[in-house]
Amino acid sequence: xxxxxxxxxxxxxxxxxxxxxxxxxxxxxxxxxxxxxxxxxxxxxxxxxxxxxxxxxxxxxxxxxxxxxxxxxxxxxxxxxxxxxxxxxxxxxxxxxxxxxxxxxxxxxxxxxxxxxxxxxxxxxxxxxxxxxxxxxxxxxxxxxxxxxxxxxxxxxxxxxxxxxxxxxxxxxxxxxxxxxxxxxxxxxxxxxxxxxxxxxxxxxxxxxxxxxx
Amino acid sequence: xxxxxxxxxxxxxxxxxxxxxxxxxxxxxxxxxxxxxxxxxxxxxxxxxxxxxxxxxxxxxxxxxxxxxxxxxxxxxxxxxxxxxxxxxxxxxxxxxxxxxxxxxxxxxxxxxxxxxxxxxxxxxxxxxxxxxxxxxxxxxxxxxxxxxxxxxxxxxxxxxxxxxxxxxxxxxxxxxxxxxxxxxxxxxxxxxxxxxxxxxxxxxxxxxxxxxx
Numbered sequence: 374x375x376x377x378x379x380x381x382x383x384x385x386x387x388x389x390x391x392x393x394x395x396x397x398x399x400x401x402x403x404x405x406x407x408x409x410x411x412x413x414x415x416x417x418x419x420x421x422x423x424x425x426x427x428x429x430x431x432x433x434x435x436x437x438x439x440x441x442x443x444x445x446x447x448x449x450x451x452x453x454x455x456x457x458x459x460x461x462x463x464x465x466x467x468x469x470x471x472x473x474x475x476x477x478x479x480x481x482x483x484x485x486x487x488x489x490x491x492x493x494x495x496x497x498x499x500x501x502x503x504x505x506x507x508x509x510x511x512x513x514x515x516x517x518x519x520x521x522x523x524x525x526x527x528x529x530x531x532x533x534x535x536x537x538x539x540x541x542x543x544x545x546x547x548x549x550x551x552x553x554x555x556x557x558x559x560x561x562x563x564x565x566x567x568x569x570x571x572x573x574x575x576x577x578x579x580x581x582x583x584x585x586x587x
Numbered sequence: 588x589x590x591x592x593x594x595x596x597x598x599x600x601x602x603x604x605x606x607x608x609x610x611x612x613x614x615x616x617x618x619x620x621x622x623x624x625x626x627x628x629x630x631x632x633x634x635x636x637x638x639x640x641x642x643x644x645x646x647x648x649x650x651x652x653x654x655x656x657x658x659x660x661x662x663x664x665x666x667x668x669x670x671x672x673x674x675x676x677x678x679x680x681x682x683x684x685x686x687x688x689x690x691x692x693x694x695x696x697x698x699x700x701x702x703x704x705x706x707x708x709x710x711x712x713x714x715x716x717x718x719x720x721x722x723x724x725x726x727x728x729x730x731x732x733x734x735x736x737x738x739x740x741x742x743x744x745x746x747x748x749x750x751x752x753x754x755x756x757x758x759x760x761x762x763x764x765x766x767x768x769x770x771x772x773x774x775x776x777x778x779x780x781x782x783x784x785x786x787x788x789x790x791x792x793x794x795x796x797x798x799x800x801x
Contacts, residue, residue: 405662406671413670438780445670448619448662455669455676456627456659457620462669464781466770467763487762487769500769502760534786546716548701549681555701555714556680566652566679572748 374579388522390417391424391450392563395519398449406445411499411514412468418523419483423472426481426528430475434459436537438469438484461537468500471531486527493517493525604631605638605664608732612663620659624684625713625728630660632737633697637686640695641743645688650751652679675751682714685745692747700741707731710739 381553390398392451402413427433435453437444440462444455447470453459473480490497498504547558549567556564604612609628616627625708641647649660649667654676658669661684667673687694704711709728712718762782770778780786 406668407666407673409669410671436755440669441672442670445668448668448670452621454620454659455654456656456662457622457624458655459621463786465786466774466780467766467768467778467780469768484768487767500760501762532669546714548715552681554681554683554698564679564681566681572677572679585701 379570390421393417395474399515401449402445405449406442408475409515411496411518412442412443413446413449414518415468415485415496415525416443416470417450419433419443419470419485419526420446420450422523422528423470423481423483427472428474428479431476431479433472433480434461436461436463436471436473436533438463438465438471441465443468443470447505450504456531471533473531473533473537475538478535478538480531480533482529482531483526484529485525487523489527493521496521496525529571605634606713607631613729615663619663620656620767621769623729624656624659625710625732626656627660627663628729628732629682629739630657630684631664633684633699633730633740634660634664636642636737636740636742637684637695637697640697641686642688642693645690645693648673648675648684648689648751650675650677650685650747652677652681652683652685654678657682657684677727681719685747686750687745687747689752690796692749692752694745694747696743696745697740698743699739703739703741707735710735 388394393401398417399409399414402417403409435447435451437447437460444460444462447460448454451460455462467484469482469484471480471482485500487497487501490500495510495517499509499514509581543557543559545558546555548554549556549564551563551567554564554566556566561568603609607615612631613623613628616631617623620627649661649665651661651674658674658676661674662668665674669676680699683696683698685694685696699714701711701715704714709724709731713723713728757771757773759772760769762768763770763778765777765781768778770780775782
């Protein structure tokens, strides 16, 4: 099903986030994310910066180092999504993303640089949680994000480790003898949910299971 | 930043996937996911079915039991995304999603039901990987998905465990003395990336780190 990652494109317009004016991107963020979250707005500049620093050619996947906000900037602005697996989350808690060539591992990592935040005190307060959410001035924060743009970010070339390059074969499917649902046979004689520890709700008799077939 | 999950809506039109005709939804899937993947198409019917079985009122988050395809159906059709955290992935490998009231934990789980696949052999072949991708008849598969609709799914009421209800406070932020980036102070004296084991690329001297400030 996977046919291609994202292709490199150049943008010479520093005022834009990819093809979008700041306010147009903010509207997309509100629609997809539910609010004009500071993290997704900054993430837009980070994605834009990464695109412009990619080496020529190639197909790129993305790694986000946080699950909070940043993945939505990637999903809004690139063909990479969680569901098509071109976007991966490796949660180190850092506000950073890496675009990498899925064949060679060569890529660029863009991160929110604490050393560049002093000229933008409201961004610094937000990023380092120096003020409470209640004390945060949302309008000032958004204005500072608009003015700062990519100037609060830094870029480094990186080489992604081979474990991220080779698409893992999921292998054969089995039907779990316990829940009767399909799962990856390599996970064992019964599925991980029935084995316990993963289920998002109590298993067995504690689950209210009214049979309601559609 | 989080203001609301998704609100319950009713749909009496069984031919549609939420507000969309099958082909219109397929176009959305192609745009967001990159291809009209069978899993995202079936996921559309699963999301639609879940919506119609939700209890009245409430704000709902979603858990997907696989990272493959299904999360994109949720992200296309609901306000829930990975980045706003209203969509969570608990990877049991099963093709199932759970919509649950984030205050009470009451919810519905929709799953692709192996016991209902016999009338749709191409869906069964795809789901259980009984044929190779090369031997898969993509047109026939999509037609069977269109015809089967929600009839290959089952629904159960579930009670999500309390660990998914209480929003975890991330706590204070620290600047890592090693990489100088912000991270969750609760993770220790240095960030998880510098502690090792999580980084998507080799750490230390093996990383090609040309300093290229924007």
